[in-house]
Amino acid sequence: MTTPPKSHLFYQSRLRRPMLDQARGVYMWDLDGKRYLDGSSGAMVCNIGHSNEHVLEAMRRQMEKSTFGYRLHFETEPAERLAEKTAALAPDGMDKVFFVSGGSEAVESAIKLARQNAIALGEAQRWKVISRQPSYHGSTLGALALTGYAPLSAAFDPMMRPMPKIPAPRAYLDHLDASDEATGHHYADMLEARIRDEGPETVLAFIVEPVGGASTGALVPPAGYMRRIREICTKYGVLLIHDEVMSGGGRTGKFFAAEHWDVAPDILAISKGFAAGYVPLGAMVAKNEIVENVLDTGGFLHGYTYAGNPLACAAGVAVLDEIERENLMENATTVGAELKAGLNALMERYEIIGDVRGLGLFLAFELVCDRDTLEPLPRELNAYNALVDIAYDKGLIIYSRRTRGGYDGDHFLVCPPMISTSAHVGEILDTLDASLR
């Protein structure tokens, strides 16, 4: 394996992986020439596949002109075009786009805009942002305060203000029927109870991943949940923030996952698939009146130096064009259905698979000890690492986490790029089959 014996780099652990050489379409190659199928699109990022020629060409063209213009000195055409396209994709009345360079920054911006809107409205007593347990909203201290995953946040509790959490719906673990609206209302009503407990006049916002990502493994909310959440937020004047950093960008078959329930938030956070791994890029999109309120009363006290740079925005425009031109959301729906059927077929053969779930090409399966009780595998088994490593050796990249519904559990996200074909699905399923065996 071609990995330098000594490295000056560090990330979260001592884990070493081979050196990446090139990536094309759904495949990646290391320096030894070994090929991997990117079955998780990085971390649900590279939605349109690697090295897309249209995107590279758009980036080359922009690079020849300018790569950076500071936002207080210049407006740029790529930023204007990307904002226009993003606003067109967002729900009606959300025409204001604020660029950032990643998901945590998008969430951070959403919290700060919500807070400044409350102050502008004379409601400075509203500051609590309710979130869910488990959830993942980012690694900056503000976004981490909303993240419902103690192993990541506990060490920093004294340095930030942990926010109130309500349980994320987990119908499959509670043996409730997710297609029954009563189930969705059961979980959504926990939000109303919590708002009342906290004192509605102190609650600023509620943040939710419309389809859970790393936290719950493509867990789709039960029927009725997203609508009821919207109604509750409106009733108490609480802003609804959709964190579509992972679920947005088209892989569920709609550009924003919340479109599946025809529900619009007040503020949206997007990143990952938005620029599909070509550049660091994200955005916060908000209702017009919120932005107007804040800009009218002293301005938005927030910003990032690299935000909205023309190179990133030119790549973003090209990514959105490609999704449209190649009908990639339709493909995610069709190919996603094939992949889900294949995962269900694996579940029939392997007792150890306790659940298969997701929408479009945002899919996951979960390993359990006992399919009836859904008891998780013992933590010491380290299954979430083991299966990923076995598949990796066999040339398939999948993404795992050990958290589910508030308890331990091993889930695996299988989210190949939206350009995947039936042949790629076959290859993923064959490799998973061999890995599970």
Ligand code: PMP
């Ligand atoms: N929100 C969600 C739902 C995410 O999945 C992530 C990243 N996994 C983030 C926020 C943070 O994004 P980033 O790592 O780009 O800061």
